[in-house]
Every structure is written in structure tokens, then in C-alpha cells.
Amino acid sequence: MLEFGIVLHSLIVGFMLFFMVVVTPSVFSGLNEEEAGNFLRIVFPRMFLYGLVASILASIIFLVISSTIFYIISIISAVFFSINLFYINPTINKFRDEFKRGVLEAEKKFKLFHSFSVTLFLLQLIGSIFILYIYYY
Secondary structure (H helix, E strand, C coil): HHHHHHHHHHHHHHHHHHHHHHHHHHHHCCCCCCHHHHHHHHHHHHHHHHHHHHHHHHHHHHHHHHCCHHHHHHHHHHHHHHHHHHHHHHHHHHHHHHHCCCCCCHHHHHHHHHHHHHHHHHEEEEEHHHHHHHHHC
16 A cells, blocks of 8 residues: 555656656747646646645555655645645736736736745655655665
């Protein structure tokens, strides 16, 4: 059962790295600003939902087998995916829309929330890599 939790965190690391290394650069080099925004509004919620489901499943597994540190990291990751999915992502979209309509203060708020989202994302990646490192080494 432990191995299934490890596989879930391997999937999390994989999709996060794929998104950072392949999807994001491709979107911004291959699409105009409007198309990139529309595409990312579709992809981000799905990515966060996928991560949420994977981290909740891993949390349950690690709780059942009493792997405390893995459970704590997994549940924190699930909380961060939830925050990104249900709060930060819609807020970022709202401020981006306001800025496009000419509300200049919205750009600063957009950048602040985007930075917070990226920080949570990186912490999740580090947490999953830590789990894999501890398991394999």
C-alpha cells in the first residue's frame, strides 16, 4: 500500500514538472496573450483538481499505514491544491479581468496572488520530491 502512495507522489512530481518545463513555455511562445489566458483558465483548474485528488488519496493511504511524515506532507499538499483551485485561481482570474478593463490596481493584486500560487506550487513539488527521496534513499 505504501508503494501506491509513492506512485501518487511520483505522478504529482511528473505532472508538476511537465507543466513547468513543457506546458507553460509552450503556451507563452506559441499563443498570443488572449489565447494563452483562455487556455490556462481551462488547464489550471484541472491540474489543481488532479493534484488534489492524488494528494488526498496519498493522504488516506499514508494515514491508514501510519506513515506520519508522509501523511502530513500529503495533507498539506491537498490543502494547497484546494487553496489554489477554489480561492487563488478564481481570484487571479478576477483581477486579470479587472486589469484588462482598465482597473490599474488590479495588476498589483494579480501579481501578488500569482506569486502566492507559484509559491504553494513549488512547496508542493518540494514536498513530493522529499517523500520520493526519503522512500528511495
